[in-house]
Amino acid sequence: MQYSDLTDFLSTGAAALAKGPIAMVFAEDPVELDSTLRHHLDAGFRAVLVFAPENFTLAADVVDEVHRVGFDRARGDLLTDHVNRVIAAAPGQWLYYCYNAEYLFYPFCETRTVGEMLSFHAEERRDAMLSYVIDLYAGDLGRYRDAVSIEDAYLDRTGYYALARPDPANNNYPKERQLDFFGGLRWRYEEHIPPPRRKIDRIALFRAKEGLTLREDHTFSDEEYNTYACPWHNNLTSAIVSFRTAKALKLNPGSTFDIETFKWHNSTPFEWHSRQLLDLGLMEPGQWF
Numbered sequence: 001m002q003y004s005d006l007t008d009f010l011s012t013g014a015a016a017l018a019k020g021p022i023a024m025v026f027a028e029d030p031v032e033l034d035s036t037l038r039h040h041l042d043a044g045f046r047a048v049l050v051f052a053p054e055n056f057t058l059a060a061d062v063v064d065e066v067h068r069v070g071f072d073r074a075r076g077d078l079l080t081d082h083v084n085r086v087i088a089a090a091p092g093q094w095l096y097y098c099y100n101a102e103y104l105f106y107p108f109c110e111t112r113t114v115g116e117m118l119s120f121h122a123e124e125r126r127d128a129m130l131s132y133v134i135d136l137y138a139g140d141l142g143r144y145r146d147a148v149s150i151e152d153a154y155l156d157r158t159g160y161y162a163l164a165r166p167d168p169a170n171n172n173y174p175k176e177r178q179l180d181f182f183g184g185l186r187w188r189y190e191e192h193i194p195p196p197r198r199k200i201d202r203i204a205l206f207r208a209k210e211g212l213t214l215r216e217d218h219t220f221s222d223e224e225y226n227t228y229a230c231p232w233h234n235n236l237t238s239a240i241v242s243f244r245t246a247k248a249l250k251l252n253p254g255s256t257f258d259i260e261t262f263k264w265h266n267s268t269p270f271e272w273h274s275r276q277l278l279d280l281g282l283m284e285p286g287q288w289f
């Protein structure tokens with residue numbers, strides 16, 4: 001199922017948006033694109049859209065399982081525009097978005113589908129879920145020069161923190177139930193990261209509705225979507241483990257020569273299991289057991 005661009009998909013393939021949850025994967029490069037698609041297909045998404053240039057080749061076991069939509073990176077970062085167009089075309093459906101070499105984890109994801117998790121979340125009258133983007137990096141940069149390795153992946157076990165999110169429309173008083181989260185490589189190498197890109201929070205799972213729009217800073221026009229919990233108790237949160245920052249830092253000429261290794265005393269091997277992320281406090285099960 002291949003479409004020349006998003007306009008073509010929305011005119012001829014929009015039936016794929018009839019049942020959610022729906023995943024959108026934006027391919028910045030071919031790195032671990034196939035494993036990203038396999039991971040989200042295995043999670044139970046009813047449809048997976050992959051936005052990728054024509055010259056990116058997909059593996060035989062995933063090419064017929066996804067909806068491939070032409071995506072021209074030369075025109076700049078079109079993610080916000082494309083997500084908003086899908087929102088407008090799929091009101092009422094749960095949507096998710098990420099980049100290649102990023103993998104969604106949620107509590108008990110090894111035994112429960114993303115649809116089951118979102119059904120519980122919706123019963124708690126929640127239409128969005130906070131995700132933390134947790135940086136992964138290869139332990140041996142001499143062997144893995146782009147800092148990406150599924151078999152040799154590490155993450156930071158400490159160093160995460162949150163700050164109040166000021167409201168410019170209310171004399172910069174903190175917004176209710178909203179925080180800016182920081183940590184990982186964006187914190188340890190912040191001199192190489194522009195300030196607007198240092199946050200690690202992303203509302204990656206959300207229910208589309210009429211008039212809703214995603215903003216450039218990964219927040220939504222409806223402020224309730226940007227909250228980490230409801231007023232009554234803590235809610236589920238998820239994690240997106242991501243090689244994206246490590247890859248950028250090692251491929252960027254301005255930072256690559258300053259980094260011989262990403263490992264430090266608080267590095268630990270990633271076990272590719274939700275229990276590790278729960279134990280480290282990098283996602284929250286809320287009332288779901």
